[in-house]
Amino acid sequence: MNQLQGSCLCGGVRYRAALPVSHASHCYCTMCQKQHGAAAGSYANVASAGFAIEQGAHLITEYVSSDEGRRGFCRECGANIFWRSTRSPDRIAITLGTLEPEYAGPVQRELHTDAKPAWLPHA
Ligand SMILES: [Zn+2]
Numbered sequence: 185m186n187q188l189q190g191s192c193l194c195g196g197v198r199y200r201a202a203l204p205v206s207h208a209s210h211c212y213c214t215m216c217q218k219q220h221g222a223a224a225g226s227y228a229n230v231a232s233a234g235f236a237i238e239q240g241a242h243l244i245t246e247y248v249s250s251d252e253g254r255r256g257f258c259r260e261c262g263a264n265i266f267w268r269s270t271r272s273p274d275r276i277a278i279t280l281g282t283l284e285p286e287y288a289g290p291v292q293r294e295l296h297t298d299a300k301p302a303w304l305p306h307a
């Protein structure tokens with residue numbers, strides 16, 4: 185398989201992204217925690233040129249979370265689809281949890297670990 189595929193919770197949005205993934209990450213920043221309602225936002229960083237919304241582009245709302253941050257989600261079901269920065273328009277970070285099949289690659293980076301919540305289970 186030479187690409188990743190994913191969809192939102194309601195199935196209205198479907199996308200694909202060309203490989204390779206430059207890196208995958210868990211981001212523990214407080215904005216990711218708020219948006220995902222979880223300990224982290226988990227992402228695969230890919231080239232934006234290879235990213236395409238195949239279905240449901242009209243359902244995607246982009247929340248402007250900072251000067252450069254844009255967080256795309258499905259307005260029907262609330263699923264977070266991607267994060268991108270206007271400072272690096274050539275890259276886009278797609279959410280690991282929306283990938284189908286399940287993401288099989290490694291997660292190389294943990295970001296903003298200073299904000300990692302204490303209620304995460306410890307290995
Ligand atoms: Zn949806």
Ligand SMILES: [Zn+2]
Pocket residue numbers: 211212213214215216217225296
């Ligand atoms: Zn974050």
